[in-house]
Amino acid sequence: MKITFPHMGNIYIPLKTIFESLGCEVILPPPCSKKTLELGVAYSPEFACLPLKINIGNFIEALEKGADTIVMAGGVGPCRFGYYGEVQKEILKDLGFNFEMIILEPPQGNFIDLLNKIRLITNRNNNGVKDLIKAIRIGWKKALLLDEIEKQLFKYRPRERCKGQTEKVYNSLVKEILNAKCEKELALLETQIHDVFSNISVIKNLTPVKVGIVGEIYTVLEPFVNLNIEKQLGELGVEVYRNIYITDWVRENLLPSFIRSQDHNIMLKLAEPYINCFVGGHGQESVAQIINFSKMGFDGVIHLLPFTCMPEIVAKSAIPRINQEHHIPVMTIVLDEHSAETGFRTRLEAFVDMLCHNREVKNNAVLSGN
Amino acid sequence: MRIGIPRALFYYQYFPFWKTLFEVLRFEVVLSPPTNKEILEQGTKLCVDDACLPIKVYHGHIAVLKDKVDMIFVPRVISIEPRKYICPKFLGLPDMIRNSIPDISRVLDTELNLYKGKYNMLNHVLNLGKILKINRSRILLAYYKAIKAQMKFEDLLIKKLATPQELFDKKQNFILESQLLKKHTNNIKVLLLGHNYNIYDDYISMGLIRKLRKNKIDLITTEMVEKKYITIGSKQLSKDMFWTLGEKTLGTAFYYLENSKVDGVIHVASFGCGPDSLVGEILEKKTKKQYKVPILYLNLDEHAGESGFNTRIEAFLDVLEGRKYLEDNLSAHG
Numbered sequence: 001m002k003i004t005f006p007h008m009g010n011i012y013i014p015l016k017t018i019f020e021s022l023g024c025e026v027i028l029p030p031p032c033s034k035k036t037l038e039l040g041v042a043y044s045p046e047f048a049c050l051p052l053k054i055n056i057g058n059f060i061e062a063l064e065k066g067a068d069t070i071v072m073a074g075g076v077g078p079c080r081f082g083y084y085g086e087v088q089k090e091i092l093k094d095l096g097f098n099f100e101m102i103i104l105e106p107p108q109g110n111f112i113d114l115l116n117k118i119r120l121i122t123n124r125n126n127n128g129v130k131d132l133i134k135a136i137r138i139g140w141k142k143a144l145l146l147d148e149i150e151k152q153l154f155k156y157r158p159r160e161r162c163k164g165q166t167e168k169v170y171n172s173l174v175k176e177i178l179n180a181k182c183e184k185e186l187a188l189l190e191t192q193i194h195d196v197f198s199n200i201s202v203i204k205n206l207t208p209v210k211v212g213i214v215g216e217i218y219t220v221l222e223p224f225v226n227l228n229i230e231k232q233l234g235e236l237g238v239e240v241y242r243n244i245y246i247t248d249w250v251r252e253n254l255l256p257s258f259i260r261s262q263d264h265n266i267m268l269k270l271a272e273p274y275i276n277c278f279v280g281g282h283g284q285e286s287v288a289q290i291i292n293f294s295k296m297g298f299d300g301v302i303h304l305l306p307f308t309c310m311p312e313i314v315a316k317s318a319i320p321r322i323n324q325e326h327h328i329p330v331m332t333i334v335l336d337e338h339s340a341e342t343g344f345r346t347r348l349e350a351f352v353d354m355l356c357h358n359r360e361v362k363n364n365a366v367l368s369g370n
Numbered sequence: 371m372r373i374g375i376p377r378a379l380f381y382y383q384y385f386p387f388w389k390t391l392f393e394v395l396r397f398e399v400v401l402s403p404p405t406n407k408e409i410l411e412q413g414t415k416l417c418v419d420d421a422c423l424p425i426k427v428y429h430g431h432i433a434v435l436k437d438k439v440d441m442i443f444v445p446r447v448i449s450i451e452p453r454k455y456i457c458p459k460f461l462g463l464p465d466m467i468r469n470s471i472p473d474i475s476r477v478l479d480t481e482l483n484l485y486k487g488k489y490n491m492l493n494h495v496l497n498l499g500k501i502l503k504i505n506r507s508r509i510l511l512a513y514y515k516a517i518k519a520q521m522k523f524e525d526l527l528i529k530k531l532a533t534p535q536e537l538f539d540k541k542q543n544f545i546l547e548s549q550l551l552k553k554h555t556n557n558i559k560v561l562l563l564g565h566n567y568n569i570y571d572d573y574i575s576m577g578l579i580r581k582l583r584k585n586k587i588d589l590i591t592t593e594m595v596e597k598k599y600i601t602i603g604s605k606q607l608s609k610d611m612f613w614t615l616g617e618k619t620l621g622t623a624f625y626y627l628e629n630s631k632v633d634g635v636i637h638v639a640s641f642g643c644g645p646d647s648l649v650g651e652i653l654e655k656k657t658k659k660q661y662k663v664p665i666l667y668l669n670l671d672e673h674a675g676e677s678g679f680n681t682r683i684e685a686f687l688d689v690l691e692g693r694k695y696l697e698d699n700l701s702a703h704g
Contacts, residue, residue, distance in 0.1 A: 320470075
């Protein structure tokens with residue numbers, strides 16, 4: 001059985017580790033590229049949202065490399081993501097591929113089905129529950145470390161003296177995490193992270209403009225889709241913050257409610273005056289996070305969504321009012337297969353210029369005592 | 371007190387229920403006029419630009435109503451069937467309205483959520499009663515009458531194969547059954563699939579039903595099909611569909627394509643409709659490949675031009691007629 005799964009940022013690292021430590025062969029789709037997008041757009045329904053199209057591209061490329069089993073997540077709505085797997089299966093079958101698709105549905109009172117599927121993927125003959133737990137532990141640890149180094153990357157990139165140095169450090173760390181085999185290795189890596197990053201020479205006493213990124217999880221996490229927005233902003237001297245990480249998502253969605261931390265629910269309360277109900281996907285979270293960023297004194301927020309994303313459109317309707325009431329500039333960027341880097345860059349530059357100007361005005365006001 | 375009900379979205383599904391309910395409770399029900407150019411323009415201006423056409427139209431209806439009534443009824447329709455949703459935009463509709471039309475008068479946004487069971491319809495009504503400060507027994511009486519009206523409405527749609535508009539007179543009262551027009555058909559059976567608030571809105575569907583009726587097409591919409599048949603049809607899906615309207619579309623389509631002769635399928639969807647982007651794909655694949663029935667896909671948005679639309683409908687009907695003619699005149703000996 002040769003397993004493959006769609007890309008979403010760095011999620012391939014923990015997933016690959018989990019499957020491989022259970023003795024499955026993993027065939028990764030090549031990193032998302034123009035070709036992925038073209039394949040996806042050619043064979044997907046025209047009005048489907050962008051993640052579905054990129055997934056299709058990923059699957060086609062992986063199947064061509066020899067994969068025969070696709071692992072995909074399911075859902076129960078109301079966001080379209082829950083029905084992705086079914087539609088993708090039909091599309092790929094029509095294209096003549098021969099494969100098995102295993103869709104992991106969230107257990108709605110029926111745990112047996114999910115457990116069976118997990119055992120099906122995980123080589124049930126060779127592995128016991130103990131092996132499964134061990135594999136998941138390593139995968140989880142890797143996910144945590146990846147999130148940590150990403151946070152460091154965002155912090156150091158706008159401050160670096162030598163352009164591109166932080167990125168290099170980050171990439172080598174990603175490679176080490178990818179190749180780490182056991183928890184000991186990872187524990188060692190964890191102790192080194194801070195040292196490695198603090199070796200980067202930085203411009204001292206710099207207070208970069210701070211921008212928060214919110215929006216639909218796939219567009220926020222997958223750099224190919226968001227045209228590497230975090231890197232672009234970093235290069236413009238902006239310190240980027242993000243509130244959506246894979247590990248947070250897993251904590252909020254897969255853990256049973258009694259061990260979940262309450263922070264998430266407390267944050268959602270912020271959204272209540274604007275969106276008073278769960279609207280699927282991350283709609284409510286986006287609104288709550290914009291307000292949260294404004295309370296934390298951020299200079300601006302960028303809101304990302306794929307074209308026609310239903311939950312985020314509801315969120316978008318709230319932004320003008322939040323803008324007025326919380327005084328924080330928010331720029332919404334809608335992403336689809338036609339997003340072009342140049343126009344995108346121009347918009348980012350203009351937005352950052354405006355934020356810098358806002359800051360100057362504010363500082364001058366303080367100096368002159370007005 | 372006057373309660374405004376926008377003639378959009380779930381008006382086409384629940385109007386008899388809501389109208390009876392409020393009238394028994396002695397409210398004056400004010401309905402917005404049928405969608406027109408001005409309403410659409412208002413809606414497009416007010417609404418967030420990424421939203422779909424019916425949501426924009428809804429905003430327009432609210433804009434027309436807001437100064438004429440004391441209260442506007444904008445229910446938060448989360449679910450109208452167990453374990454199924456409508457669409458995220460319906461879940462957030464009252465919020466969208468409040469965010470986009472800040473100077474709106476009082477909004478009555480009681481939740482309608484049958485996700486966990488049908489009895490929650492009563493909860494919806496009881497909550498309404500609480501907000502409007504009406505005592506329980508009066509509410510229960512009104513609920514009983516409203517349910518009766520709603521059942522009669524749904525029955526008639528199925529029995530008479532009628533569209534909602536054909537059942538009401540100008541004052542939105544039921545027409546007597548005997549007065550319902552007999553339809554002349556030319557035996558071409560077309561499944562008209564799509565969300566009820568799109569196909570029954572004469573303005574945004576550019577008179578689609580009117581035009582089909584004029585051509586004496588034998589029309590079937592999802593509202594004219596009994597629930598049990600839809601359930602049978604939707605069994606063909608490998609995963610339960612979690613959108614009510616999507617399931618209705620596919621269930622009706624698969625049931626009719628499988629069990630009785632259908633000459634053509636028309637699928638109407640609004641531009642950027644999330645659920646329909648996937649539902650349409652499944653529908654089109656099955657209709658074309660498995661059943662080899664012609665399908666016409668009509669996409670609605672605020673820029674649609676009527677003449678191009680007419681040409682497409684005419685061409686499609688020509689195809690259906692041509693096929694019918696060939697079929698009828700084929701010699702039995704091949």
